[in-house]
Amino acid sequence: MPGTVFIIDDDEAIRDALAWLFQSRDVDTREFASAEAFLATLPDHSAGCILLDIRMEGMSGIELFDRLREHACRLPVIFLTGHGDVPVAVSALKKGAHDFVEKPFNDNELVDRVIEALALDAQRRARDENRASLASRLASLSGRERAVMDLVLTGKLNKQIADELGIAVRTVEVHRAHLFDKMGVRTAVELAQLVATA
Amino acid sequence: MPATGSGASPSSYSKTSALPILAIGLIVLLLGVLLAVINEREIDDERQSLIKSALWAEQYLALQLTSTEERLQQLALQFGADGRPSPSLLAQAHQLITARPEIERLLMLDAEGQPFRAIPPMAAMTHRGAEASDAFRLARARGTSAYSAPLLTEGGVHGVELHQPVFHDGKFAGTLAAVIALPALLNDNVPWWFAERYHLEIVDASGPLAAKSRIPAENGGLSHSIALERPGRGLMLVVTVYHSQTDLAGNFLVAAILVLAIAAIWSLFSMRRHSAHRLRAEQALRAEHAFRKAMEDSLTVGMRARDLAGRITYVNPAFCRMVGYSTEELVSRGPPMPYWVPEELERTVALHEAVLAGNAPAEGFELPFRRKDGERFEALVYEAPLIDADGRHAGWMASVVDITERKIAEELAHQQSEKLQHTARLAVMGEMASAIAHELNQPLSAIASYATGCLNRVEAGDVDAKKLSGALTKLSKQAHRAGQIIRRVYGFVRKAEPDMRACDLGPIIQDMVELMRPEAARRGVRLAMRIAPRLPLVEADSIQMGQLVANLARNGIEAMVGTPKTQRVLTISAKADGGEVRVCVADNGTGIADEITEQLFTPFFTTKEDGMGMGLKICRSIIEQHGGRLWHEAGNNGGCVFHFALPAVRP
Numbered sequence: 001m002p003g004t005v006f007i008i009d010d011d012e013a014i015r016d017a018l019a020w021l022f023q024s025r026d027v028d029t030r031e032f033a034s035a036e037a038f039l040a041t042l043p044d045h046s047a048g049c050i051l052l053d054i055r056m057e058g059m060s061g062i063e064l065f066d067r068l069r070e071h072a073c074r075l076p077v078i079f080l081t082g083h084g085d086v087p088v089a090v091s092a093l094k095k096g097a098h099d100f101v102e103k104p105f106n107d108n109e110l111v112d113r114v115i116e117a118l119a120l121d122a123q124r125r126a127r128d129e130n131r132a133s134l135a136s137r138l139a140s141l142s143g144r145e146r147a148v149m150d151l152v153l154t155g156k157l158n159k160q161i162a163d164e165l166g167i168a169v170r171t172v173e174v175h176r177a178h179l180f181d182k183m184g185v186r187t188a189v190e191l192a193q194l195v196a197t198a
Numbered sequence: 199m200p201a202t203g204s205g206a207s208p209s210s211y212s213k214t215s216a217l218p219i220l221a222i223g224l225i226v227l228l229l230g231v232l233l234a235v236i237n238e239r240e241i242d243d244e245r246q247s248l249i250k251s252a253l254w255a256e257q258y259l260a261l262q263l264t265s266t267e268e269r270l271q272q273l274a275l276q277f278g279a280d281g282r283p284s285p286s287l288l289a290q291a292h293q294l295i296t297a298r299p300e301i302e303r304l305l306m307l308d309a310e311g312q313p314f315r316a317i318p319p320m321a322a323m324t325h326r327g328a329e330a331s332d333a334f335r336l337a338r339a340r341g342t343s344a345y346s347a348p349l350l351t352e353g354g355v356h357g358v359e360l361h362q363p364v365f366h367d368g369k370f371a372g373t374l375a376a377v378i379a380l381p382a383l384l385n386d387n388v389p390w391w392f393a394e395r396y397h398l399e400i401v402d403a404s405g406p407l408a409a410k411s412r413i414p415a416e417n418g419g420l421s422h423s424i425a426l427e428r429p430g431r432g433l434m435l436v437v438t439v440y441h442s443q444t445d446l447a448g449n450f451l452v453a454a455i456l457v458l459a460i461a462a463i464w465s466l467f468s469m470r471r472h473s474a475h476r477l478r479a480e481q482a483l484r485a486e487h488a489f490r491k492a493m494e495d496s497l498t499v500g501m502r503a504r505d506l507a508g509r510i511t512y513v514n515p516a517f518c519r520m521v522g523y524s525t526e527e528l529v530s531r532g533p534p535m536p537y538w539v540p541e542e543l544e545r546t547v548a549l550h551e552a553v554l555a556g557n558a559p560a561e562g563f564e565l566p567f568r569r570k571d572g573e574r575f576e577a578l579v580y581e582a583p584l585i586d587a588d589g590r591h592a593g594w595m596a597s598v599v600d601i602t603e604r605k606i607a608e609e610l611a612h613q614q615s616e617k618l619q620h621t622a623r624l625a626v627m628g629e630m631a632s633a634i635a636h637e638l639n640q641p642l643s644a645i646a647s648y649a650t651g652c653l654n655r656v657e658a659g660d661v662d663a664k665k666l667s668g669a670l671t672k673l674s675k676q677a678h679r680a681g682q683i684i685r686r687v688y689g690f691v692r693k694a695e696p697d698m699r700a701c702d703l704g705p706i707i708q709d710m711v712e713l714m715r716p717e718a719a720r721r722g723v724r725l726a727m728r729i730a731p732r733l734p735l736v737e738a739d740s741i742q743m744g745q746l747v748a749n750l751a752r753n754g755i756e757a758m759v760g761t762p763k764t765q766r767v768l769t770i771s772a773k774a775d776g777g778e779v780r781v782c783v784a785d786n787g788t789g790i791a792d793e794i795t796e797q798l799f800t801p802f803f804t805t806k807e808d809g810m811g812m813g814l815k816i817c818r819s820i821i822e823q824h825g826g827r828l829w830h831e832a833g834n835n836g837g838c839v840f841h842f843a844l845p846a847v848r849p
Contacts, residue, residue, distance in 0.1 A: 011640050011644070013640065013641065013644040013672070013675075013676050013679070014640060014643055014644050014647070016644070016672060017643070017644035017645070017646075017647035017648045017651070017672065017673075017676070018647050020647065020648055020651035020652075020669050020672075021647040021648070021650050021651035021654070022651075023651070024650070024651040024652070024653075024654035024655045024658070024660075025654055055636070055720055056720070057719055057720055057722060058722070080643075082635075082636040082639050103639040103640075103642075103643045104639055104642045104643045104646055105643065105646070106646075107646050107647050107649075107650030107651075108650055108654070111650075
């Protein structure tokens with residue numbers, strides 16, 4: 001399974017037991033005894049998710065969550081909540097936390113949710129990558145190629161495009177070939193799909 | 199209490215006060231009239247007596263003169279034929295002059311009126327006044343004795359001459375004349391007592407000729423004039439009353455009456471002023487009395503006054519209502535009072551005697567009383583000494599309050615407070631349960647995770663005995679941890695009813711502290727325990743003691759929110775202190791502001807956002823139930839120290 005689960009809990013037994021559990025399902029873990037410790041070694045671009053205890057000595061889970069958002073960390077966060085912490089967890093969800101799990105939890109369900117989060121993270125990372133490559137491809141287009149692409153995307157034929165831009169049909173065909181090449185597509189439909197997904 | 203005095207109104211007062219003045223005026227007037235009448239009568243009497251006296255004096259003088267005339271007649275008869283006086287006549291003449299001092303001298307005149315003999319002898323016989331000649335001629339003409347007009351005698355005084363014709367053989371031969379000095383006539387013939395009362399004067403038209411008076415006559419005195427029959431010739435006897443003593447007495451009387459009248463009127467006025475003053479005072483008193491009466495009647499507090507012997511002298515309506523007896527039934531009653539409760543008689547009498555001895559408790563005392571209908575009620579009695587107008591201690595004034603309802607209310611409040619305490623205790627238990635649940639979650643979650651991890655591996659066929667046994671060891675450790683928590687909690691929730699028994703506070707505190715440790719750790723508070731070994735046992739309910747410690751510890755922990763983390767230490771100590779076991783819970787928090795110290799133990803007072811305000815109230819009621827004390831003081835380095843002390847059980 002790609003990505004690592006960052007377990008942040010001040011109870012050593014919990015950390016250890018969760019690590020044991022996740023490893024039994026082939027999920028990599030890294031454990032931190034406090035929020036401060038996690039912030040100190042914040043893995044910037046690692047793939048994974050965060051499993052965060054709400055009640056902790058020192059910086060609380062919610063505080064850490066807020067700090068991570070400030071740092072634009074996009075790792076999904078799953079809160080571990082104790083008895084009576086549900087309202088706090090709900091407010092965290094509204095702020096963008098991925099999920100919360102109430103203790104005592106159904107362990108494999110927890111693992112499932114974590115895996116789900118990891119998948120989401122991976123997916124988001126892939127989408128981010130797509131978006132980044134499309135942007136670089138669009139940036140490589142010349143002005144005329146960009147104009148031709150915009151008209152192609154509106155579904156116009158080469159002749160109509162030539163009329164609109166006041167250039168020869170032939171020239172339109174050349175631009176179109178270059179632009180398809182640069183964008184890595186073969187048909188107008190593919191182009192439309194590529195632009196739409198980004 | 200004084201009876202309501204009903205006095206006359208001020209207007210009727212002024213009306214009635216005018217009457218005495220009028221009466222006094224009338225009396226003065228009547229007295230004046232009476233005096234005038236008496237005076238008049240007196241003057242009248244005086245005049246009468248004056249006239250009488252004057253008549254008497256005139257008669258007396260006339261009698262003397264008549265007697266002189268008779269003597270002269272006898273002497274005249276003894277003249278001899280030669281017209282010469284016989285020796286016996288001379289002797290008799292001498293005798294007459296001696297006997298009658300008023301007769302200054304006797305003259306013998308011849309028919310021509312020439313004196314030829316004088317007894318006593320005279321220096322010049324020739325010089326004769328007209329008045330004497332006149333008398334001579336009158337005597338000669340009439341043949342009877344005749345008086346002259348007043349004349350100046352040889353002795354230099356006024357007098358008259360009395361001529362007695364002498365006949366010789368039926369032929370006028372001359373006269374025998376006696377010169378009568380008027381002053382001597384008055385002096386020697388008017389008695390002394392007459393002169394004491396009256397001033398006598400013989401006057402003629404030209405003025406006074408002779409007078410007899412003890413003192414010089416004054417003008418204005420009552421006087422009476424009477425013509426002297428003898429010697430006649432216009433001579434008048436004037437009798438004047440001396441200024442009488444009665445006048446002085448009368449004046450004095452009038453003055454005294456006037457003074458008395460003025461004094462009476464003055465005293466009347468001053469009495470009127472005084473009574474007006476008194477009236478005002480009385481009105482003020484009535485107003486005051488009415489005010490007091492209204493006050494007494496409106497009181498719901500019973501008032502009862504007793505004299506020094508313990509007899510009731512006064513009760514107000516509220517007291518009567520309270521005990522159901524009327525004022526008449528109560529006033530002047532002595533002990534035992536009808537409202538005393540027979541069962542409590544001994545205590546009541548003791549209190550009664552203490553009050554009379556002046557040993558009444560200043561804060562009042564509670565006593566059951568009995569109403570007339572037999573109903574009992576609790577009374578709160580305050581006694582105060584009753585001081586009369588002279589400043590003497592005259593008895594005791596008591597205020598009596600029926601506190602039955604208050605007692606019921608107190609009982610109710612007590613019950614409610616107990617209910618509330620119970621509720622609050624439940625709330626605390628709930629809070630504790632929450633903390634316990636959270637604590638249990640930790641090992642249980644760990645256990646579940648270890649177990650699931652193992653299962654996952656076994657299912658996947660990844661059976662590394664060494665790995666699994668490591669995980670299972672950890673699992674069992676967590677199970678043990680959970681068991682420990684449960685055991686500790688069990689100790690506290692097992693018994694619901696308070697169970698007082700000798701117990702050692704040390705382990706109770708220890709258990710509680712262990713239970714609180716996670717919570718403290720989450721808040722960054724270090725718990726320090728200093729429990730002296732071999733603490734004396736105390737009679738206590740261990741659950742409540744645990745609650746007490748937990749409450750105080752939680753307060754301490756919460757008080758250190760603002761303290762830097764490194765300094766957040768809660769110290770719980772226990773030691774033997776005298777006959778007590780003392781437990782101190784000290785924090786390093788912000789301490790307690792003076793202004794909230796007082797409210798600290800009142801229910802629902804809280805400084806916490808989510809506090810119920812019951813914690814310290816419960817703590818205090820728990821400690822009071824155990825006969826101990828709970829207090830707090832400022833800590834050595836900021837913060838606050840709560841102490842509680844329980845009496846140790848004697849071994």
